[in-house]
Amino acid sequence: xxxxxxxxxxxxxxxxxxxxxxxxxxxxxxxxxxxxxxxxxxxxxxxxxxxxxxxxxxxxxxxxxxxxxxxxxxxxxxxxxxxxxxxxxxxxxxxxxxxxxxxxxxxxxxxxxxxxxxxxxxxxxxxxxxxxxxxxxxxxxxxxxxxxxxxxxxxxxxxxxxxxxxxxxxxxxxxxxxxxxxxxxxxxxxxxxxxxxxxxxxxxxxxxxxxxxxxxxxxxxxxxxxxxxxxxxxxxxxxxxxxxxxxxxxxxxxxxxxxxxxxxxxxxxxxxxxxxxxxxxxxxxxxxxxxxxxxxxxxxxxxxxxxxxxxxxxxxxxxxxxxxxxxxxxxxxxxxxxxxxxxxxxxxxxxxxxxxxxxxxxxxxxxxxxxxxxxxxxxx
Amino acid sequence: xxxxxxxxxxxxxxxxxxxxxxxxxxxxxxxxxxxxxxxxxxxxxxxxxxxxxxxxxxxxxxxxxxxxxxxxxxxxxxxxxxxxxxxxxxxxxxxxxxxxxxxxxxxxxxxxxxxxxxxxxxxxxxxxxxxxxxxxxxxxxxxxxxxxxxxxxxxxxxxxxxxxxxxxxxxxxxxxxxxxxxxxxxxxxxxxxxxxxxxxxxxxxxxxxxxxxxxxxxxxxxxxxxxxxxxxxxxxxxxxxxxxxxxxxxxxxxxxxxxxxxxxxxxxxxxxxxxxxxxxxxxxxxxxxxxxxxxxxxxxxxxxxxxxxxxxxxxxxxxxxxxxxxxxxxxxxxxxxxxxxxxxxxxxxxxxxxxxxxxxxxxxxxxxxxxxxxxxxxxx
Numbered sequence: 001x002x003x004x005x006x007x008x009x010x011x012x013x014x015x016x017x018x019x020x021x022x023x024x025x026x027x028x029x030x031x032x033x034x035x036x037x038x039x040x041x042x043x044x045x046x047x048x049x050x051x052x053x054x055x056x057x058x059x060x061x062x063x064x065x066x067x068x069x070x071x072x073x074x075x076x077x078x079x080x081x082x083x084x085x086x087x088x089x090x091x092x093x094x095x096x097x098x099x100x101x102x103x104x105x106x107x108x109x110x111x112x113x114x115x116x117x118x119x120x121x122x123x124x125x126x127x128x129x130x131x132x133x134x135x136x137x138x139x140x141x142x143x144x145x146x147x148x149x150x151x152x153x154x155x156x157x158x159x160x161x162x163x164x165x166x167x168x169x170x171x172x173x174x175x176x177x178x179x180x181x182x183x184x185x186x187x188x189x190x191x192x193x194x195x196x197x198x199x200x201x202x203x204x205x206x207x208x209x210x211x212x213x214x215x216x217x218x219x220x221x222x223x224x225x226x227x228x229x230x231x232x233x234x235x236x237x238x239x240x241x242x243x244x245x246x247x248x249x250x251x252x253x254x255x256x257x258x259x260x261x262x263x264x265x266x267x268x269x270x271x272x273x274x275x276x277x278x279x280x281x282x283x284x285x286x287x288x289x290x291x292x293x294x295x296x297x298x299x300x301x302x303x304x305x306x307x308x309x310x311x312x313x314x315x316x317x318x319x320x321x322x323x324x325x326x327x328x329x330x331x332x333x334x335x336x337x338x339x340x341x342x343x344x345x346x347x348x349x350x351x352x353x354x355x356x357x358x359x360x361x362x363x364x365x366x367x368x369x370x371x372x373x374x375x376x377x378x379x380x
Numbered sequence: 381x382x383x384x385x386x387x388x389x390x391x392x393x394x395x396x397x398x399x400x401x402x403x404x405x406x407x408x409x410x411x412x413x414x415x416x417x418x419x420x421x422x423x424x425x426x427x428x429x430x431x432x433x434x435x436x437x438x439x440x441x442x443x444x445x446x447x448x449x450x451x452x453x454x455x456x457x458x459x460x461x462x463x464x465x466x467x468x469x470x471x472x473x474x475x476x477x478x479x480x481x482x483x484x485x486x487x488x489x490x491x492x493x494x495x496x497x498x499x500x501x502x503x504x505x506x507x508x509x510x511x512x513x514x515x516x517x518x519x520x521x522x523x524x525x526x527x528x529x530x531x532x533x534x535x536x537x538x539x540x541x542x543x544x545x546x547x548x549x550x551x552x553x554x555x556x557x558x559x560x561x562x563x564x565x566x567x568x569x570x571x572x573x574x575x576x577x578x579x580x581x582x583x584x585x586x587x588x589x590x591x592x593x594x595x596x597x598x599x600x601x602x603x604x605x606x607x608x609x610x611x612x613x614x615x616x617x618x619x620x621x622x623x624x625x626x627x628x629x630x631x632x633x634x635x636x637x638x639x640x641x642x643x644x645x646x647x648x649x650x651x652x653x654x655x656x657x658x659x660x661x662x663x664x665x666x667x668x669x670x671x672x673x674x675x676x677x678x679x680x681x682x683x684x685x686x687x688x689x690x691x692x693x694x695x696x697x698x699x700x701x702x703x704x705x706x707x708x709x710x711x712x713x714x715x716x717x718x719x720x721x722x723x724x725x726x727x728x729x730x731x732x733x734x735x736x737x738x739x740x741x742x743x744x745x746x747x748x749x750x751x752x753x754x755x756x757x758x759x760x
Contacts, residue, residue, distance in 0.1 A: 037696065041703040044688065066671075066696040073672050074692060082688050291446075292453050308424065308462050312454060316417065316446040323421040323703060 001180055001207055002239045008353045012231065012258035015348045018054075018239055020086040020138035021178035022078065025053045027239060027260040028344055030251065030337045031088060032268070036061050037071075037081040040268040041323075041330040044083050049304060050331060051338035054085060054138070056263045059131045060092035060099070060123065064114055068134045076136030088263070089137035091128040091170075093144040093184070094212070094243070105162070108169065109143065125169035133176045141210065142170040144184040149218035156188045163212075164200040171204050180207035182241060188213055189222050191229040198233035208239040211259070215244030220371070224253065231258045247371065248277060248340045249364040252357050255344055262341075267333035270373050272326045274318045277336045281365035285329065290315045303335035304328070381560055381587055382619045388733045392611065392638035395728045398434075398619055400466040400518035401558035402458065405433045407619060407640040408724055410631065410717045411468060412648070416441050417451075417461040420648040421703075421710040424463050429684060430711060431718035434465060434518070436643045439511045440472035440479070440503065444494055448514045456516030468643075469517035471508040471550075473524040473564070474592070474623070485542070488549065489523070505549035513556045521590060522550040524564040529598035536568045543592075544580040551584050560587035562621060568593055569602050571609040578613035588619040591639075595624030600751070604633065611638040627751065628657060628720045629744040632737050635724055647713030650753050652706045654698045657716045661745035665709065670695045683715035684708070 006015040016027040032039045032047065035058045039047055047055065057077050062068065074080035077087055096103060100112035109124015128143035143166050145159040163186045170181060183201035187193030201209060211230050214223045227242060234240050241261035242254050251262050267277060274286045278298045285297070296306035297314070305314070305328035317325035340360075347356035386395040398405040412419045412427065415438045419427060427435065437457050442448065454460035457467055476483060480492035489504015508523035523546050525539040543566045555561065563581035567573030581589060591610050594603045607622060614620050621641035622634050631642050647657065654666045658678045665677070676686035677694070685694070685708035697705035720740075727736035 036700040036702060037693070038700075038702040038704045041707075043684075043704060043707065045684075061700075065700050066692070070672055070692060070696070074674055074690070080690075080693055080696075082693070292450055294454055304423075304425075310454070310460075312446070312450060313417070313460055313462070316450070316460075320416040320418075320441075320445050322416060322418040323706060324418045324423060326703060327421075327423065327707070 002237065004237055006348060007236075008256075008348055009351065010354045011256040011357070013255045013344075013348050013353045014258060014260055015345055016239065016260055018086075020054070020180075022084060022086040022138050023053075025086055026345055028251070028255045028341055029053055029261050030341045031056050031261065031263040032334050032337075033263055033265045034081070034083070035265075036065065037077060039334070041271070041327045042268070042334065044081075046304065046331055047083070047334075050335040051342060052085065052334070055083060055087055057087050057089045057135060057137060058092070058095065059089055059128055059135070060095035062135065063092065063123070063131050064116055064121075068131050072134045076134070078136060086138040087135075088139040089132045089135050089141065090243075091132065091141040091143040092123050093128070093142075094146045096123055097146045098216075105145070109166075125166045126173060129170050129173035129175070129181075133174065133179065136176050137179065139208070140175065140179055140181045142167045142181060142183050142206070144186060144212055146186065146212050146216070147188070149188060149213070149216045149222065151188060153190070156186075156190055156193055160186050160193050160197045164197060167201055167204055167206075171206070182206055182208040182210050182239075184210045184212040184243070185230050185234075186213045187226075187230070189218070189225055194226065194230045195233050198230055202233065202235060206238075208241060209234045210241040210243050212243050214242060215246070215264075220250070223250075224257070227254055227257050227259060234258075247366060248337060249361055249366060251337075251340065252344060252360055256353075256357055264337075266370065266373060267337050268330045270370055271329035271333045273373070274325070274329065275370065276329055277333045279360070280363055282367045282370050285311055285314050286318050287315075297332050298336070301332065301336070301339075303332050305332040382617065384617055386728060388636075388728055389731065390734045391636040391737070393635045393724075393728050393733045394638060394640055395725055396619065396640055398466075400434070400560075402464060402466040402518050403433075405466055406725055408631070408635045408721055409433055409641050410721045411436050411641065411643040412714050413643055413645045414461070414463075415645075416445065417457060419714070421651070421707045422648070422714065424461075426684065426711055427463070427714075430715035431722060432465065432714070435463060435467055437467050437469045437515060437517060438472070438475065439469055439508055439515070440475035442515065443472065443503070443511050444496055444501075448511050452514045456514070458516060466518040467515075468519040469512045469515050469521065470623075471512065471521040471523040471564075472503050473508070473521075474526045476503055477526045478596075485525075489546075505546045506553060509550050509553035509555070509561075513554065513559065516556050517559065519588070520555065520559055520561045522547045522561060522563050522586070524566060524592055526566065526592050526596065527568070529568060529593070529596045529602065531568060533570070536566075536570055536573055540566050540573050540577045544577060547581055547584055547586075551586070562586055562588040562590050562619075564590045564592040564623070565610050565614075566593045567606075567610070569598070569605055574606065574610045575613050578610055582613065582615060586618075588621060589614045590621040590623050592623050594622060595626065595644075600630070603630075604637070607634055607637050607639060614638075627746060628717060629741055629746060631717075631720065632724060632740055636733075636737055644717075646750065646753060647717050648710045650750055651709035651713045653753070654705070654709065655750065656709055657713045659740070660743055662747045662750050665691060665694050666698050667695075677712050678716070681712065681716070681719075683712050685712040
């Protein structure tokens with residue numbers, strides 16, 4: 001399923017190739033998030049044009065609306081949403097623990113109230129795998145216990161214990177044709193817990209491994225640490241996925257730490273607030289400085305938005321609340337994330353990753369506002 | 381500028397060709413409305429794909445935001461919004477009389493408060509023509525006095541007198557290169573007033589004539605009557621435009637009464653409420669009957685939405701408030717209006733308009749809800 005093509009000489013950056021029933025994915029890869037069977041504001045043609053290789057779907061949300069029976073009748077998620085490329089589905093574990101205020105953890109899953117209408121629902125390893133089988137995703141994720149970054153040592157320990165046990169139950173469930181399953185390592189910033197969780201999951205022999213419990217509101221250095229203390233225990237011949245991350249600069253730093261796959265709502269979420277990503281950091285298109293700026297969002301960018309529209313026009317559209325503004329910023333930001341990944345792959349391939357990384361990080365100025373937007377997790 | 385190619389044998393339906401600096405327009409034509417320099421939810425590529433020949437822009441709205449100086453610096457409205465096809469701009473008369481609660485009619489225009497921030501503005505024949513010259517529209521409209529359909533005979537009379545006088549002033553203003561100007565006939569449902577207004581405007585020798593004061597909340601029979609009592613006084617060798625109209629069935633009936641051009645916010649406005657136009661009338665996509673309906677909005681429709689998505693999927697997207705739903709319904713509805721016009725042109729061309737009209741009207745079931753949406757005029 002995964003082929004490791006090359007490893008960087010001066011970092012842990014890797015070039016790889018994931019083969020799925022719906023096509024090949026070049027790694028490192030960024031996966032746009034289609035929580036509710038739509039990558040917000042984009043259509044499948046635009047996804048292709050931005051360079052999207054694989055998208056994310058979500059068990060928790062799709063199970064509530066439209067309900068799994070509808071998607072089953074449609075012939076699976078690919079056909080329901082008319083995306084014929086690979087899809088990875090999250091298991092719903094993260095959402096059960098972050099969206100449901102009222103929940104009761106039971107031995108084989110979680111009883112919780114729908115965030116939508118308060119109805120009583122249950123999701124556990126068996127249910128999550130069954131739903132993902134019905135969705136027909138190419139990559140399914142195990143159902144995990146994802147505790148907040150403020151958890152006590154005792155809570156973290158219990159979450160890891162439960163995550164491992166549930167992973168074992170997920171491992172026993174039937175899968176869709178060609179569907180592979182990734183384990184999710186928990187353990188917060190605790191090195192011993194991360195190690196034991198990773199080892200236990202690897203013993204279960206999954207097709208890939210995710211690092212969970214990141215992007216849950218923790219500071220950046222803690223997120224980097226969580227990855228650094230986990231990565232050494234993941235098999236080098238299988239893909240590694242950092243869940244819910246990150247900014248372009250963070251992704252490059254995580255690639256340098258051996259990560260292959262990313263997903264994040266940032267590009268489409270901040271687009272809807274009028275923020276655009278560039279190689280120098282984010283810019284606020286509504287800002288008065290762009291009032292009569294008839295240049296594209298970013299010089300040299302060949303996305304649909306930059307080929308057709310100016311900042312002055314997009315600023316106007318944002319001011320008058322036209323949908324086209326949200327669309328075009330979503331197109332640009334998604335394209336930007338995917339282009340950074342493409343450039344990263346080329347840099348690793350040609351042996352220039354170190355230089356590429358230094359230059360990118362030197363040019364990219366992180367924005368506190370955008371980092372905070374990442375922490376707003378409800379949409380994932 | 382206008383070539384009358386054919387007139388129907390059993391009705392007043394006409395086939396024509398409008399030549400503008402930005403291309404040729406086949407008539408009868410429906411013009412999607414881009415009030416604020418964007419046809420809501422659509423991009424220029426989608427406009428082309430739906431069969432759009434010419435779009436509308438709006439003097440009143442664009443003058444307030446982004447302001448005419450920005451559009452002038454951009455090199456005109458075409459370049460500002462990146463639409464290289466023909467544009468017709470409304471003069472702002474309709475908006476001054478419908479959107480501004482506080483206004484003072486003066487000899488050479490109207491002093492009014494911006495509906496946005498209450499600032500004091502002035503728009504008259506000179507200003508409206510100057511703004512439209514800066515916008516660089518292919519077709520400019522005169523600045524008229526558009527009274528509500530509840531006006532007294534005295535008010536109507538004054539509005540017609542003013543409309544004629546202001547039309548004369550507009551006629552004297554300089555124009556953009558290749559820009560043509562249409563007069564607007566007012567007079568409500570009063571035959572004598574419509575006749576005298578039409579004759580006075582024709583004496584001023586405009587390039588085309590619009591029937592205004594329709595689509596202002598009046599019942600349909602009154603709207604039809606306003607067109608019937610005006611049309612005989614309009615030159616047959618020039619284009620006739622019914623402003624702010626209408627549903628597909630209404631457009632066909634108006635074409636039978638000699639109208640060549642239409643504009644209406646209906647297709648994109650009702651799309652954003654989840655309503656789709658079909659040859660049988662409108663359908664409410666959110667309806668539970670479409671929950672597991674995996675057929676397109678309309679069988680046989682070749683728009684992007686119908687080629688890619690099912691009603692069940694679009695219903696889901698509406699339920700979870702995804703932007704893609706509004707986009708795809710806007711694509712479908714706009715395409716539907718334009719396809720009806722294309723079919724109408726073909727029917728006139730092949731001498732089958734009478735049969736086409738009877739069949740269309742027999743199949744199309746008007747919706748009261750949609751007719752009321754047309755009366756909500758703020759967006760135009």
